[in-house]
Amino acid sequence: MRGFAKNVIDKVMHLKGNDIPVSHMSYDGTLPTGTTKLEKRGVAARVPNWINDNCIQCNQCVQSCPHAVIRAKMIEGDKISNAPETFDFIDYKAAKGKDLKYKIQVFIEDCQGCGVCIETCPAKNKALEWSTLDIEREAGENANEEFFETLPYGAIDGSSEENVKGMQFRQPLFEFSGACAGCGETPYVKLVTQICGDRMVVANATGCSSIYGGTFPTIPYCKNETGRGPAWGNSLFEDNAEYGFGMRLAISSNRALLEIKVARALELGLKGPLADALKAQMDMWKAVDAAAIAGQTKIAGLIDAEVEKASGELKEVLAKIAELKDYFVDKSVWIIGGDGWAYDIGYSGVDHVVAMGKNVNILVLDTEVYSNTGGQASKATPIAAVAKFANSGMQLTKKNMGFMCMSYGYVYVASIALGANRAQAQKAIMEAEAYDGPSIIFAYAPCINHGIDMAKSQIEEKRAVDAGYWPLYRYNPANEEGKRFTWETKAPTASFQDFIRSERRYTALTTTNPENAEKLFAEAEEDAKRRMEFYKKLGEIM
Ligand SMILES: Cc1ncc(C[n+]2csc(CCOP(=O)(O)OP(=O)(O)O)c2C)c(N)n1
Ligand code: SF4
Ligand code: SF4
Ligand code: SF4
Secondary structure, eight states: OHIIIIIIIHHHHHTTTGGGGGGGGGGSOOSSOOOOOTTTOOSSSSEEEEEGGGGGOOOOHHOOTTTOEEEEEEEGGGGGGGGGGTTTEEETTTOTTTTEEEEEEOOOOTTOOOOOHHHOOSSSSSSSEEEEHHHHTTTTTHHHHHHHHHHSSSTTOOOOSSHHHHHTTTTOOBBBBBOOTTOOSSSHHHHHHHHGGGGGEEEEEEHHHHHHOTTTTTTTTTOOSSSOEEEEEEOOOOGGGHHHHHHHHHHHHHHHHHHHHHHHHHHHTSSSHHHHHHHHHHHHTOOSSSHHHHHHHHHHHHHHHHHHHHHHHHHHHHHHHHHHHHGGSEEEEEEEEEEEIHHHHHHHHHHHHHTTTOOEEEEEOOOEEEETTTTTEEOOOTTTTBBBBTTOOOOOOSHHHHHHHHHSSSSSEEEETTOOHEEEEEEEEHHHHSSSSOEEEOOOOOOOOGOOGGHHHHHHHHHHHHSSSSSEEOOOOTSSSSSSSOOOOOOOOSSSEEETTTTTHHHHHHHHSSHHHHHHHHHHHHHHHHHHHHHHHHHHHO
16 A cells, blocks of 8 residues: 555655656556545545533534544553553543543544534534634644544443444545535445444446546545444446346355365364364354454464465365355445436336345435536435426426335345435344345435535535435335334424425525416425335335
8 A cells, every 4th residue: 555655645645647657657547545544635625623521421523524534432541651642532431330431533634614503513512613724733733633543443441333423423435525614425335334334345337426426546545443334435426236146146156165165174073173173163153243254353363374284185175165265254345326227217227136036235426416527416316306307397206215225125225315314224224234135225415416504414405304305214124024114204394395495406496487486396395295105114014
């Protein structure tokens, strides 16, 4: 990675890309991950400052930061003695008699100054306030960050990491992307990496998520201290679901072969620590937890020496096991893209892949337009929204894609909005991941194309749900009949019209199509109501 950073990243960043010799370029197109952290762009004039006295230790700022810039750690009391003097912290509230501290750290040089964390902070007296990059540099935040990075992630007190707060003690394996400040898409991607990033493989459709996900030469997907992290690839817009499906088939086929080879090695009389480790691993063939990963790591540490020692057929069999040693623990295949991809150009692929019944997870980042190319209308654009190619407002209804996927009966389907219900969104992602079949999640993602204050992107998600604009539900085929569908949308508590009339993509209609604006606004509300009813009733009979 160092060589690549020096020979390629540094040159490209200083606009000297033409000087890079071919011999320094990747020969197969692969690049090291975890390189956005080298950029330290220092682009935000304003950065947040943590007011620790006001903090209620909820970790919501951490979950909502689109850029993984603000992080929380639980710290063992005796580690604090090595901290710089400027390192502020508080006692961990739920320490239960243990000597634990709590810290919110802002990585100031990576901050985009979007303000999402400040807007999201639910403390009665906000525990985050604006400061400036200069003041925070002076205050020693860079040294604080360096120390913070030496401390372990995770709920080190052994408490659950499966609730909203606990999950945010985990390391994000997607950080410092170049998405627009305040982007509504990236918090979802980041959350997925916290849930299963250490065994995640991503097929990314072209769109914003591929641009902030892997613009040469730096990559925001990164690794944990054991070197595990997402492997990521981008294919064409029109075949991304199929691309991910191919990954699924390849992984499953490698695992099937590995199972056969392990059985044969044992049949051939393999004995000793490797045989014991292989037997133990086969007993947890479907497990994906820390114990399964530890078992896989143990085998990896033993296998090469055994290949060396063996002869005849056993040598060949063990060599194959060595080649497939990363496949003892199944990988979590994520197929990610925007609504333009999923609802439109890649739709037939998405439909085909969910229908195939294999274990893949699809994340649709629904900005209701083709965002990356400047906001063209897609089949996810609702009535009355003004978008490119729908200058006089969208005249037709938003495609009910969740309904289409749910109708198969064996597809996990969820509709989520992080800022509206953080626990529901996290639960849906965890359930989709755990479901041994196809899953698809529709995630509401505010975007600069909506014409809103992006500091409030998470709040806008709540407004959308409160106004009956965006539904929350989960359909889990793994549950027993009668309990598969969970409708999590409360009756609207806010005005639909107030909501749409606060976003420029809707208000623009009064300029672009003044004669029909009111009619379309009314139709938009009717259509949203109809869509809600439709989902609720279908879910109930499924
Ligand atoms: C077949 C094809 N058509 C058009 C494009 C150009 N293109 C690249 S990204 C993009 C927009 C993607 O929109 P969406 O899938 O909604 O993702 P978002 O950018 O909103 O995250 C388009 C049209 C392309 N790459 N391939
Ligand atoms: S201002 Fe934006 S980028 Fe900076 S820490 Fe807050 S949410 Fe993250
Ligand atoms: S959102 Fe506010 S109260 Fe919650 S952890 Fe962050 S700073 Fe503290
Ligand atoms: S255009 Fe929209 S979806 Fe794309 S990075 Fe910007 S805010 Fe995010």
